[in-house]
Amino acid sequence: MxxxxxxxxxxxxxxxxxxxxxxxxxPVVRDLSFDLHEGETLGIVGESGCGKSMTALALMGLxxxxxxxxxxxxxxxxxxxxxxxxxxxLRRVRGARISMVxxxxxxxxxxxxxxxxxIAETARAHLGLSAREARDRAxxxxxxxxxxxxxxxxxxxxxxxxxxxxxxxMIAIALVCEPQVLIADEPTTALDVTVQAQIxxxxxxxxxxxxxxxxxxxxxxxxxxxxxxxxxxxxAGRKVEEGPAADFxxxxxxxxxxxxxxxxxxxxxxxxxxPEPLFEIPGLxxxxxxxxxxxxxxxxxxxxxxxxxxxxxxxxxxxxxxRSVACWLDAEGAR
Amino acid sequence: xxxxxxxxxxxxxxxxxxxxxxxxxxxxxxxxDPVEVLAGEMGGATPELLAEIRAGYGLDRPFHVQLLTYLxxxxxxxxxxxxxxxxxxxxxxxxxxxxxxxxxxxALTLALLLGCFLGVVSAQNRNGxxxxxxxxxxLAGFSAPVFWxxxxxxxxxxxxxxxxxxxxxxxxxxxxxxxxxxxxDVAAHMVLPVxxxxxxxxxxxxxxxxxxxLDVLGSDYVRTxxxxxxxxxxVVYKHALRNALLPVVxxxxxxxxxxxxxxxxxxxVFAWPGLGTLAYESLLRRDSPTLLGxxxxxxxxxxxxxxxxxxxxRLIDPRIGAR
Ligand SMILES: Nc1ncnc2c1ncn2[C@@H]1O[C@H](COP(=O)(O)OP(=O)(O)OP(=O)(O)O)[C@@H](O)[C@H]1O
Ligand SMILES: [Mg+2]
Numbered sequence: 001m002x003x004x005x006x007x008x009x010x011x012x013x014x015x016x017x018x019x020x021x022x023x024x025x026x027p028v029v030r031d032l033s034f035d036l037h038e039g040e041t042l043g044i045v046g047e048s049g050c051g052k053s054m055t056a057l058a059l060m061g062l063x064x065x066x067x068x069x070x071x072x073x074x075x076x077x078x079x080x081x082x083x084x085x086x087x088x089x090l091r092r093v094r095g096a097r098i099s100m101v102x103x104x105x106x107x108x109x110x111x112x113x114x115x116x117x118x119i120a121e122t123a124r125a126h127l128g129l130s131a132r133e134a135r136d137r138a139x140x141x142x143x144x145x146x147x148x149x150x151x152x153x154x155x156x157x158x159x160x161x162x163x164x165x166x167x168x169x170m171i172a173i174a175l176v177c178e179p180q181v182l183i184a185d186e187p188t189t190a191l192d193v194t195v196q197a198q199i200x201x202x203x204x205x206x207x208x209x210x211x212x213x214x215x216x217x218x219x220x221x222x223x224x225x226x227x228x229x230x231x232x233x234x235x236a237g238r239k240v241e242e243g244p245a246a247d248f249x250x251x252x253x254x255x256x257x258x259x260x261x262x263x264x265x266x267x268x269x270x271x272x273x274x275p276e277p278l279f280e281i282p283g284l285x286x287x288x289x290x291x292x293x294x295x296x297x298x299x300x301x302x303x304x305x306x307x308x309x310x311x312x313x314x315x316x317x318x319x320x321x322x323r324s325v326a327c328w329l330d331a332e333g334a335r
Numbered sequence: 336x337x338x339x340x341x342x343x344x345x346x347x348x349x350x351x352x353x354x355x356x357x358x359x360x361x362x363x364x365x366x367x368d369p370v371e372v373l374a375g376e377m378g379g380a381t382p383e384l385l386a387e388i389r390a391g392y393g394l395d396r397p398f399h400v401q402l403l404t405y406l407x408x409x410x411x412x413x414x415x416x417x418x419x420x421x422x423x424x425x426x427x428x429x430x431x432x433x434x435x436x437x438x439x440x441x442a443l444t445l446a447l448l449l450g451c452f453l454g455v456v457s458a459q460n461r462n463g464x465x466x467x468x469x470x471x472x473x474l475a476g477f478s479a480p481v482f483w484x485x486x487x488x489x490x491x492x493x494x495x496x497x498x499x500x501x502x503x504x505x506x507x508x509x510x511x512x513x514x515x516x517x518x519x520d521v522a523a524h525m526v527l528p529v530x531x532x533x534x535x536x537x538x539x540x541x542x543x544x545x546x547x548x549l550d551v552l553g554s555d556y557v558r559t560x561x562x563x564x565x566x567x568x569x570v571v572y573k574h575a576l577r578n579a580l581l582p583v584v585x586x587x588x589x590x591x592x593x594x595x596x597x598x599x600x601x602x603x604v605f606a607w608p609g610l611g612t613l614a615y616e617s618l619l620r621r622d623s624p625t626l627l628g629x630x631x632x633x634x635x636x637x638x639x640x641x642x643x644x645x646x647x648x649r650l651i652d653p654r655i656g657a658r
Contacts, residue, residue, distance in 0.1 A: 097560060108558070113574075
């Protein structure tokens with residue numbers, strides 16, 4: 001990762017996404033800020049429901065509305081502001097400059113159109129290709145994402161493909177216009193392990209070729225270590241820790257992140273007779289009302305919680321090497 | 336494809352046979368003697384005359400012999416001879432079928448197109464006034480009896496505001512009009528019966544299309560379509576509508592039988608010279624061969640439409656053909 005101070009490709013500041021539930025605004029993403037540089041891979045980790053997908057949808061301008069909306073903050077792509085941009089302008093960004101691969105490959109393709117058409121229409125919409133050129137481009141993309149016999153597969157319907165093949169098609173759709181940013185929301189959760197490895201190989205290969213910046217959402221620390229340059233940990237809609245992936249995995253700071261990393265069983269060459277017990281984070285995933293409370297949302301489950309944790313959200317403490325953490329344990333003057 | 340089709344045709348043949356036997360038995364058991372009605376209309380009813388007519392139509396033979404004779408004739412395409420009109424039933428039906436098909440097809444098309452349109456538009460704007468209007472309309476459509484709607488329309492557009500003909504299919508002086516004039520005349524006569532028949536199904540289809548569209552608009556593949564940066568028009572009318580149509584087409588096929596029976600009511604209200612009026616008259620006249628013929632023919636139509644819908648469904652949804 002380069003340290004040159006080039007301006008970031010994507011810059012998110014104080015992003016808040018809220019859902020209107022029973023007449024009240026419930027934030028699901030709060031005051032989120034982060035940057036993404038060209039060619040970089042940023043991992044977003046956190047447990048189910050912490051707001052990873054909503055963050056991604058906010059970047060796409062696709063937060064389901066109603067009941068959701070971007071309540072405040074800014075998302076800049078290059079020098080274009082995306083929050084509150086007109087729908088017509090967002091349409092020119094979506095699929096062309098930022099695209100997204102979704103969590104559910106089985107249902108994300110339209111069952112009544114051929115996969116070729118579903119790739120080609122994106123090319124027609126943004127690149128102004130003719131029908132024939134767009135079809136050729138679809139074949140080329142299918143070949144690129146490693147689908148055998150692409151000339152034949154281009155006429156297949158989604159139900160004729162396996163889950164792994166469908167996810168490859170989704171990736172082909174996302175990459176057909178060579179976007180600057182690719183968001184992959186748990187792209188392999190629904191797939192089996194061998195396919196998972198193939199998909200990640202494909203990501204690396206395509207990223208090298210196109211220099212795309214990738215936001216990879218996952219809850220697999222192994223994937224973070226292997227695939228990403230930088231990682232951001234979210235808890236209950238907030239960023240609680242950020243840093244270079246290798247440093248983070250070696251020594252997580254935030255108590256929640258420590259729990260997360262320690263949950264992963266280590267592979268040891270010479271296993272002891274009595275295996276180490278698997279670490280587990282006590283307590284439950286916080287509900288929406290917990291997010292609205294003041295203080296750190298992790299405090300009720302935190303083994304090292306202090307009185308101040310329940311009162312006020314901790315300030316962000318930055319440390320050398322591009323790391324930062326939001327925890328009272330690290331904050332200056334904390335007791 | 337060929338195998339499914341031949342299996343469907345075999346099923347259809349079995350079904351039609353069952354319909355024939357059931358209807359024949361039902362009419363045989365029904366009270367009232369067609370021969371007496373017939374003889375009465377001829378002017379006198381001596382026992383000899385009655386016996387002669389009975390023998391002429393084979394009505395004096397045992398039930399199972401009559402049934403088998405009838406089935407054998409139908410198998411050869413002969414639906415028997417009308418007591419009342421004194422001509423082959425097949426010819427009678429063919430004379431009237433055009434009028435009924437015109438009415439049914441026009442009403443079905445109108446109900447489907449308008450219903451889908453209303454459904455789609457109201458699904459996109461869930462709490463808009465159009466959406467509420469669709470709900471209101473369908474409530475009214477569901478609860479209002481057909482003949483009431485028909486009579487209301489007649490009172491409004493033919494009596495209070497005499498712009499449309501009350502009944503029949505053509506004017507008395509239609510013979511003197513040119514081909515275009517005649518077409519326009521028939522079209523004017525069609526308006527009220529078609530509206531009446533369509534109103535029942537319009538309510539149903541608009542609700543169905545709305546529910547189906549709402550479902551599809553929330554689906555993952557519609558989100559994908561939006562994530563591609565496609566225009567709103569493409570997202571709604573290409574990606575969503577085609578999927579939302581699947582249940583509507585299924586129901587349109589299943590409901591065809593009801594549209595045909597609805598047509599009987601509408602035809603009697605508007606004196607539309609189709610199969611429905613013929614069936615009604617035949618029932619009053621105890622003209623059982625004609626009635627049986629019409630019932631059989633309607634069953635045949637419904638079965639044929641269901642097979643056609645099945646094929647159409649395969650065209651719209653590629654997943655079906657693969658199974
Ligand atoms: N339509 C909705 N109405 C109200 N709340 C919603 C809605 N959709 C999502 N949420 C809330 O938003 C929060 C964040 O959801 P999100 O899908 O971003 O989680 P996630 O981190 O992607 O989880 P996962 O790992 O399970 O995919 C959740 O707590 C969820 O309850
Ligand atoms: Mg998610």
